[in-house]
Amino acid sequence: EFPKLFKGTVNLELRAIVAQQSTKLNEMGATVEELKRENGERPKVAFSASLSESKGPNSDDVILAYKHVFNNIGEAYSPVTGIFRAPVNGVYYFTYTAFTTSSKGRRVSLYKNGLVMVTVTDDVSDSEDGGTNGVTLQLDAGDEVYTRLMEGFNIFDDNNHHSTFTGFLLFT
Missing domain, CATH: 1.20.5 (Single alpha-helices involved in coiled-coils or other helix-helix interfaces)
Structure with a gap:
């Protein structure tokens, strides 16, 4: 003891x-x-949408409005205009897929405030192609990001959702 x-x-x-x-x-x-x-x-911002129908060819460049919205957390993406408007300053990731079944080809670019950031282009030597691109962007609140179909090109989509646009906030 x-x-x-x-x-x-x-x-x-x-x-x-x-x-x-x-x-x-x-x-x-x-x-x-x-x-x-x-x-x-912390703000929660994420969206993903598909076109739901084919577009083009057009006589001018057109902003693509992805009308079939899978999710739109934070309501920063407008399926009416096709424009994502950053609700807060931060670093965001965007990706898009553009599919075509036409010999007209496909050229779709992703823009930030009117400036081209990245582009997907089709090789018209075959009749069917898909392309994807993505980019991380530092945005200020109010900055706009969208995709634009270039004049004379087309993009294919249907209820199988071949052509999509997605973005989300990584951090503030």
Whole structure:
């Protein structure tokens, strides 16, 4: 059996350790609550849509309005205009797929505020092609991103959703 003095020392040391661990646990709990609050405050922005019908060829370039919306979290994409408008400053990722079954070819570009960022082009030597492109963009709130079908080209889509446009916020 431990001498009484040793028992008292062990008891004091254990109480000190318990108090120390209790303080650390409380600090970690406060950190978890702060992270939950911060995560809940972060904007959630994501959309994905398909054309649902073929377009072109046209005598002018046209913005493509992807009318079949799979999701539109944050309501930043307009299926009426085909334009995504950034609700907050941040880094976003966009991707689009353009499919054609025509000998007219396909050329679809993704724009940020009227400037071409990336393009998908078809080789007209065959009768059927699909192409995909994607880009990460730093946007300010209000910046616009959309795809545009170039003059004289076409794009195919139907209820199988071959031609799509997707974007989401990576971080602010």
